[in-house]
Amino acid sequence: MAALAKVSIATVSRTINASPAVSEKLSQRVWQAIEQLNYFPNTHARSLVSGRSRILGIIVENITNPFFPELISSFEEIAVANGYEILVSSTNSNAQQLTNCVRRMLERKVEGVAVLTFGGEEPVLDQLEIHNMPIVLCEFHLEDPKVSTILLDYSRGIHAAVAHLIALGHTRIGFLAGPHTLHSAVTRLNCFQQTMRESNLKLHKDWIIECDHTLKGGVAGFDKLMALKTRPTALICSNDMTAIGVLRAVYMAGLRVPEDLSVIGLDDIDFAEFTLPPLTTIRLSRAELARAAFDALRLQAEEAANPAIQREFLVSTSLVVRGSTAAPSALDSPEKLKRPSSD
Numbered sequence: 001m002a003a004l005a006k007v008s009i010a011t012v013s014r015t016i017n018a019s020p021a022v023s024e025k026l027s028q029r030v031w032q033a034i035e036q037l038n039y040f041p042n043t044h045a046r047s048l049v050s051g052r053s054r055i056l057g058i059i060v061e062n063i064t065n066p067f068f069p070e071l072i073s074s075f076e077e078i079a080v081a082n083g084y085e086i087l088v089s090s091t092n093s094n095a096q097q098l099t100n101c102v103r104r105m106l107e108r109k110v111e112g113v114a115v116l117t118f119g120g121e122e123p124v125l126d127q128l129e130i131h132n133m134p135i136v137l138c139e140f141h142l143e144d145p146k147v148s149t150i151l152l153d154y155s156r157g158i159h160a161a162v163a164h165l166i167a168l169g170h171t172r173i174g175f176l177a178g179p180h181t182l183h184s185a186v187t188r189l190n191c192f193q194q195t196m197r198e199s200n201l202k203l204h205k206d207w208i209i210e211c212d213h214t215l216k217g218g219v220a221g222f223d224k225l226m227a228l229k230t231r232p233t234a235l236i237c238s239n240d241m242t243a244i245g246v247l248r249a250v251y252m253a254g255l256r257v258p259e260d261l262s263v264i265g266l267d268d269i270d271f272a273e274f275t276l277p278p279l280t281t282i283r284l285s286r287a288e289l290a291r292a293a294f295d296a297l298r299l300q301a302e303e304a305a306n307p308a309i310q311r312e313f314l315v316s317t318s319l320v321v322r323g324s325t326a327a328p329s330a331l332d333s334p335e336k337l338k339r340p341s342s343d
Contacts, residue, residue, distance in 0.1 A: 005033035055085045056297050057105040057113040059098070061182075063090035065213065065241055066269040067286065071116065074290035082298065084111075091117055106131055112297035116289070118184035134300030136293050136313075139183055148296035150289065150313045152184065154266075157282035157317030158191045158236070161264050162199055164280075164319060165234045168327045170262060174207030174232035176221040176242050185213070188238050188266065207232050211242050218245020226253065233262065233328035240265035240272050240281055247275055247324070258326035268320055277323030288315045 089101035112134035178185025211217035243265030268283035
């Protein structure tokens with residue numbers, strides 16, 4: 001291989017181990033030779049020689065929510081392009097499972113862990129800190145030089161969503177919140193409430209319903225709204241899975257979106273544009289989130305001695321308007337979501 005690339009064996013070794021001492025021109029020649037020879041480096045041997053595993057861990061909350069596989073895919077693409085492998089774990093919102101996930105990460109000697117569970121990670125943070133493990137968290141600060149935080153600017157997207165509904169003529173807006181055990185869900189709810197106050201719109205306590213960020217949670221939340229005497233003409237949901245559950249529940253009730261109820265989700269998962277109607281939603285870019293998580297861990301792993309390492313990363317949100325929102329057809333009617341008569 002060294003002969004084919006016309007470089008020394010040491011240069012091949014340094015290239016495979018991503019040494020910054022190798023110029024881009026030489027690196028390209030080595031990788032072209034590797035591809036031509038169909039060579040597969042022994043990663044275990046490399047880790048023994050270098051003392052680095054070049055593995056990054058990523059722990060997510062619920063692998064059945066399409067948001068998280070999309071996030072993992074983006075994280076892996078970035079990591080592999082930079083010479084890292086990834087180890088993936090899902091907690092399924094279970095504290096014991098989260099502990100097991102962390103143990104796997106430590107056993108495999110990962111160089112850092114992105115804990116992207118959006119809440120509930122506190123019980124295992126001490127375990128990671130004890131092992132001096134670089135960590136990146138979402139919306140959770142720790143006073144530790146090995147911990148970075150990704151701040152998610154939900155307010156921008158939620159402000160845009162409420163402004164969009166107001167422009168359509170809605171003033172009666174409800175919110176299906178996520179579990180209050182997740183700090184991200186609490187943050188989203190707080191942003192909604194603050195936006196409603198800033199917009200001089202009345203907050204109806206009965207129109208704010210806690211769900212569980214699942215399809216069934218969206219159905220259950222809508223059913224609770226249907227049991228009320230007065231109901232909103234528009235509904236913002238804490239995530240897309242909840243919103244898609246609402247779309248089904250509205251259809252099963254013999255009603256229509258957006259004619260009888262405007263619905264907005266949050267995340268912009270790939271499924272969102274394929275629902276009927278296509279879902280208006282607040283986009284939280286998985287690619288940007290994955291990039292922020294990777295950059296935070298790489299900085300920790302490769303520049304640990306630098307006290308000026310960036311500790312906070314901001315990921316913003318934006319509104320994507322599709323077909324699930326429209327002007328209210330009966331703005332002032334308290335029976336807006338009344339079930340159709342079977343007569």
